[in-house]
Amino acid sequence: MSEASASPVFPDLDGASVLITGGGTGIGAALTGGFVRQGARVAFIDIAEEESRALADRLADAGKSAPLFIKADLTDLDAIQKAVAQAQDAHGPVRVLVNNAALDDRHELLDMDGDYWDANQAVNLRPVAFAAKAVAPGMIAEGGGTIVNFTSTSYMLNIGTMPAYTAAKAGIVGLTKGLAGRLGPDGIRVNAIAPGWVMTERQKRLWVTDEGLAAMMDRQCLKRALEPEDMVGPCLFLASGASSMITAQVLIADGGMM
Numbered sequence: 001m002s003e004a005s006a007s008p009v010f011p012d013l014d015g016a017s018v019l020i021t022g023g024g025t026g027i028g029a030a031l032t033g034g035f036v037r038q039g040a041r042v043a044f045i046d047i048a049e050e051e052s053r054a055l056a057d058r059l060a061d062a063g064k065s066a067p068l069f070i071k072a073d074l075t076d077l078d079a080i081q082k083a084v085a086q087a088q089d090a091h092g093p094v095r096v097l098v099n100n101a102a103l104d105d106r107h108e109l110l111d112m113d114g115d116y117w118d119a120n121q122a123v124n125l126r127p128v129a130f131a132a133k134a135v136a137p138g139m140i141a142e143g144g145g146t147i148v149n150f151t152s153t154s155y156m157l158n159i160g161t162m163p164a165y166t167a168a169k170a171g172i173v174g175l176t177k178g179l180a181g182r183l184g185p186d187g188i189r190v191n192a193i194a195p196g197w198v199m200t201e202r203q204k205r206l207w208v209t210d211e212g213l214a215a216m217m218d219r220q221c222l223k224r225a226l227e228p229e230d231m232v233g234p235c236l237f238l239a240s241g242a243s244s245m246i247t248a249q250v251l252i253a254d255g256g257m258m
Contacts, residue, residue, distance in 0.1 A: 007034055007233050010240035014039035015064070017091040018239070019084065021045045021074060021131055022101025023067075024052030026200035027150070027228045031098055034232035035239075036063035043068040043087035045080075045101070074101050074127035075119075084134040093138030096239045099128040099149040099172075106161045106207075117164050124168035125175070132179055136188070144187030148238045149176050150231075151194045153254050173250055180248035189247040191238045196254025198226045221256030 018035045022028040023044025029051075035042045036059045044067055046052040052069045060066040068090050072083040088094060103123045107116065128149050139145030151173055155166040173192055180190040197216050199208065217223055234253050237243055 007037070007236055010038060010236055010242060012241045013096070013236065013239065016040045016095045016239075017087070017093060018042045018096040018098070019045070019087045019094045019131075019135065020098040020100055021127060023098075024048050024055055024069065026202055027195065027198055027231050028100045029055050030228035030232050031100060031235055032067055033059055033062065034229075034236055035096070035098075036065075036067050038236065039064045040096070041065055041091040043070055043091060045070045045072050045074065045083050047071065047073055074131075075122040077126075077130050080127060080130050081134050084131065088138060093142050093145075094135040095139070095142065095145045097131060097135045097145070097147045098235060098239070099131055099147065101127060102150065102152075102165075102169075104152075104154070104162060104165050107164060109160070109163050112164065120164035121168055121171075124165055125171045128172055129175055129179075132183075132190070136183060136186075139183075139188050140186045144189075146239050147179065147183075147188065147190040148235050149190070149192045151176075151192045151250065153194045153196050153252060153257065156194075176250070177248045184247055189238075189243070191243070191247060192250045193231060193234050193238065194250055194252045194254070195231055196220070196226050196252075196257055198228055198231065200228055216257075219257050220254070221258065224255065226253075226255055 018040045020031050023032040024046030025048055032042055032044045049071055056067050056069045070083045070086050072079040132147055149172050152169040155170040176190050176192040234251050
């Protein structure tokens with residue numbers, strides 16, 4: 001078993017109702033598998049139907065129950081509300097929400113217009129707030145829950161090729177802290193994970209080069225490329241009672257970038 005796949009067992013996640021956005025591909029698919037293997041009742045939202053149905057089929061016997069795929073466009077606020085209702089109808093009130101969905105398309109500042117900016121925030125930032133809003137009443141009624149938001153180290157690195165995306169990812173940190181302050185009195189913890197450059201199939205297809213990867217390895221303390229499975233353990237930890245007094249925090253998982 002590789003270090004990346006050696007996730008510990010968190011007993012309180014067994015049977016928990018978990019909802020993951022963008023759970024059909026990339027980091028999200030690894031998270032879906034990780035929670036399924038904990039015995040959780042997992043629903044995941046994605047717009048990529050073929051990949052998501054294939055993932056659900058692969059994981060059908062990996063845990064105590066097969067994950068539920070919900071196709072929805074997260075830029076549609078009504079669709080978010082309906083997807084949360086579908087997940088809760090199937091598995092009960094959501095106890096763990098993982099806001100993972102994102103789209104990190106590169107774009108040029110000097111070519112960017114208002115419509116592009118708004119569309120980018122509608123994918124990368126707005127659903128984080130409205131998915132949290134949708135699950136909050138159920139969590140409050142149940143006496144608590146956990147929300148894990150995925151941000152990114154990209155906004156910390158002065159990357160110039162995706163300003164709208166990095167603004168959204170910085171916004172997720174502020175939103176995480178605001179949600180933690182609002183929902184903490186209701187027993188709901190809200191934290192964020194900031195991955196480094198994770199070698200998803202999308203990244204490898206579009207942007208990874210030997211030179212770029214070598215440059216990243218030079219900056220990482222740990223000399224191994226980050227894989228989607230490397231995000232599973234941190235997410236399970238923040239979702240579980242093992243982190244019971246941790247909230248309003250950002251956990252950086254980037255191999256120790258210097």
